[in-house]
Amino acid sequence: MYTIKIAIATNINFYKSTLPIVISSLIEQGIERDNIHVFNAGFDNYEYQVIDGIHHHRLDHNSYEYSPLIEIVDKQLESEYWFLVHDTCKFGPNFKQLLYNIPEGAIKLSLNNKPAMTMGTYKYDYLLSVKEKIMSIRNTDYSEESMNHWKNWGVPYEDYIM
Secondary structure, three states, X not given: OOOEEEEEEXXXXXHHHHHHHHHXXXXXXXXXXXXXXXXXXXXXXXXEEEEXXXXXXXXXXXXXXXXXXXXXXXXXXXXXXXEXXXXXXXXXXXXXXXXXXXXXXXXXXXXXXXOOOOOEEEEHHHHHHOHHHHHOOOOOOOXXXXXXXXXXXXXXXXXXXX
């Protein structure tokens, strides 16, 4: 069986209301707490801690749904695969079975047909191979102008590396 870690994309403005739902649904579906990583964007300083067995990364950047991927390649957080999901999701029956149903040799699988809002499974080696592309969209400017720029940029480039 593959090693797959879950990367939850959230941010400073919404995590308190969204994380309890997405995390509890992952645990209910049999995902081990140690395989869950929360990437919380929009803070001034990076901070890492394990809370109730779940890895929490407070990020010193905010690049929307790409924030977890930026952190994974920048900090070289190894796993055979990473499954990227937004904090607004809730998982139901058969999730774990479907999660581990990766075709032989697959390097990326979108959550659904494109556009997939970047959500899906990524082979770690693939992420490292496109590290420069991923790091080029790292945003540390939280001004309204910059955040709007990156939000608008994300529309035509929704599946930038998918």
